[in-house]
Amino acid sequence: MGMKAVLGDITQEGVDAIVNAANESLLGGGGVDGAIHRAAGPELLAECRKLGGCPTGGAKATRGHRLGADWILHTVGPVWHDGSRQEDALLASCYRNCLKLAVGKGARSVAFPAISTGAYGFPAERAARIAHREVSEFLRTHPALEVRFVCFDRATFELYQRLLK
Ligand code: AR6
Numbered sequence: 001m002g003m004k005a006v007l008g009d010i011t012q013e014g015v016d017a018i019v020n021a022a023n024e025s026l027l028g029g030g031g032v033d034g035a036i037h038r039a040a041g042p043e044l045l046a047e048c049r050k051l052g053g054c055p056t057g058g059a060k061a062t063r064g065h066r067l068g069a070d071w072i073l074h075t076v077g078p079v080w081h082d083g084s085r086q087e088d089a090l091l092a093s094c095y096r097n098c099l100k101l102a103v104g105k106g107a108r109s110v111a112f113p114a115i116s117t118g119a120y121g122f123p124a125e126r127a128a129r130i131a132h133r134e135v136s137e138f139l140r141t142h143p144a145l146e147v148r149f150v151c152f153d154r155a156t157f158e159l160y161q162r163l164l165k
Helices: 031-040 042-049 087-104 124-141 154-164
Strands: 002-007 017-022 059-063 071-076 109-112 146-151
Touching (some): 031 042, 059 087, 071 087, 087 109, 087 124, 124 154, 146 154
Parallel strands (some): 002 146, 017 071, 109 146
């Protein structure tokens, strides 16, 4: 199915699995994490409490609860420092782990936000290149999967549009 970029709110995407850019506690926060918890309802936090957190670069699944999606894949992106603290490799690991988890859950479509590029300060273009590279690589062995990059602002959307050309 391949990849596409869309502009909008990830909680409104009609996909099997939505990726959340969470923190290591998995107990909610601001940004896309806050929006997902608000849309999914309090049952999501109750389920997250049982997960025991998640290391940076990892991913854990919950049900979608009141969201349209069946699954929420919670991943923890790296906090950007200066690029010397494995930020690139950890971000790549987030994308790969979410894609593996999505396939493991039987999801046929998955939506990603621009992980780490908000509160965590990862440079947007550098992050988009990593996201695009990791998803392209994964789709070579899983060509039936549909991946959407959900961009919350026009600048991010245009970045992805260029990479996808
Ligand atoms: N739909 C799609 N993208 C969104 C939405 C939305 N509803 N809301 C924000 N974005 P951020 P991070 C974009 O800060 O940098 C949280 O407090 C946003 O414009 O949500 O990984 C967590 O609990 C940006 O492009 O995540 C962590 O503590 C992208 O999503 C921390 O923030 C990521 O921004 C994680 O920081």
